[in-house]
Amino acid sequence: xxxxxxxxxxxxxxxxxxxxxxxxxxxxxxxxxxxxxxxxxxxxxxxxxxxxxxxxxxxxxxxxxxxxxxxxxxxxxxxxxxxxxxxxxxxxxxxxxxxxxxxxxxxxxxxxxxxxxxxxxxxxxxxxxxxxxxxxxxxxxxxxxxxxxxxxxxxxxxxxxxxxxxxxxxxxxxxxxxxxxxxxxxxxxxxxxxxxxxxxxxxxxxxxxxxxxxxxxxxxxxxxxxxxxxxxxxxxxxxxxxxxxxxxxxxxxxxx
Numbered sequence: 067x068x069x070x071x072x073x074x075x076x077x078x079x080x081x082x083x084x085x086x087x088x089x090x091x092x093x094x095x096x097x098x099x100x101x102x103x104x105x106x107x108x109x110x111x112x113x114x115x116x117x118x119x120x121x122x123x124x125x126x127x128x129x130x131x132x133x134x135x136x137x138x139x140x141x142x143x144x145x146x147x148x149x150x151x152x153x154x155x156x157x158x159x160x161x162x163x164x165x166x167x168x169x170x171x172x173x174x175x176x177x178x179x180x181x182x183x184x185x186x187x188x189x190x191x192x193x194x195x196x197x198x199x200x201x202x203x204x205x206x207x208x209x210x211x212x213x214x215x216x217x218x219x220x221x222x223x224x225x226x227x228x229x230x231x232x233x234x235x236x237x238x239x240x241x242x243x244x245x246x247x248x249x250x251x252x253x254x255x256x257x258x259x260x261x262x263x264x265x266x267x268x269x270x271x272x273x274x275x276x277x278x279x280x281x282x283x284x285x286x287x288x289x290x291x292x293x294x295x296x297x298x299x300x301x302x303x304x305x306x307x308x309x310x311x312x313x314x315x316x317x318x319x320x321x322x
Contacts, residue, residue, distance in 0.1 A: 067095040068190055071113060073106040073120035073129065074099075074148065079171070083119065090180040093187060103127025107135055110143065116190055117183075121148045121171070122156045130160050137164060142193070144186045148174075192226075212255040216241040220252070228267040229291040234260055268292065269305045276310055277317040283310045 070087075074080045080099050087096060098113050100106035104127045106120065118136070122129040133145050147168040149157045157168040166186050169178060212218055220237050237260070238245035252260050268290040275286045287298030287310075302310050 067093055068116040068187065069097045069113065070094045070117040070119065071106065071109055071115040071143075072096055072099045073101075073103065073118060073124070073132065075101050075121060075124045077101075079121075083174075086174065086176055086179050089176045090183070092180065092183050094183065103129060103132035103135070106132055107139075110136055110141055111139070114141075115143050117144045117146065117186055119146045119148065122160065123150075128156070130156050130163070133160055133163050133165060144189055146182055146186060214251065214255055216243065217251060217255050220248070221256075224264060224267060228264060228271065229289060231291075232264050264291075265301055266305065269302055272298075272302060272310065273306070273313060273317075276314045283314075286310065 072080050072083055074083065084096060087094060094117060097115060098109045100109050102124045103120070106118065107127070109115075110118065118132075120129040120132055127135070129145075129147055133147075136143065136145075145160065145165040147157050147160045147165050148171045149168050150171055157165075160168065166189060167182050169182055212221070219241055223237065223240060224232060234245050234249055238248045241248070249260060252258075252263070256263060258266070271290045272286050275281060275289065276283075279286075281289070283299070284295050287295055292298035292301070299309055302308075302313070306313060308316070
């Protein structure tokens with residue numbers, strides 16, 4: 067269950083939100099409530115929620131300031147903003163600072179809540195996957211962001227879709243740039259060729275899966291983007307100096 071904090075200055079509204087959560091059958095547990103942003107920030111520090119659903123216009127500290135403060139203190143909980151139509155500019159600011167989305171208070175129903183929170187759950191699941199990889203590979207992702215925004219888009223794309231087919235041509239089309247230019251730029255900014263970067267990302271994920279799951283070597287190879295078992299073993303040995311099976315014996319499964 068994902069730990070959720072509700073922030074709303076009107077108690078009847080908080081009660082209504084609780085009922086909607088119960089009806090939606092979401093995998094979320096409401097662990098606390100707050101009536102303003104300042105109180106909410108204290109609860110974020112204490113409860114470490116995964117999700118914060120917050121009204122935007124509140125006394126003492128509004129929802130956008132709460133989001134900014136939480137990010138400045140290093141909390142990576144997902145934020146969903148509650149807003150009225152007249153507050154849309156505030157909602158836009160919240161999205162710019164990393165909010166997962168916003169909901170209109172006056173028309174909020176079970177369907178809209180479930181749709182928004184399903185998106186948040188997917189983000190949280192992805193965050194946990196990355197944390198598992200970070201456990202094994204603390205340097206993962208430190209190649210980016212670079213000082214080139216379009217290259218950062220490519221790196222983010224690879225991080226999210228490394229298991230899919232990734233080609234230089236496809237990435238060049240993704241950012242609408244010449245493939246040759248993208249290839250040279252990638253090597254210059256990251257110190258790695260695109261092919262090696264993608265291979266390394268796949269091998270990192272494979273190492274984590276070998277150590278943390280009971281899936282077969284063949285299954286893991288396909289899951290991280292290698293369609294051919296022999297090629298997977300060859301590339302794995304090139305990067306790690308050992309075969310996937312040998313690596314698994316050296317790293318007994320541990321509890322995350």
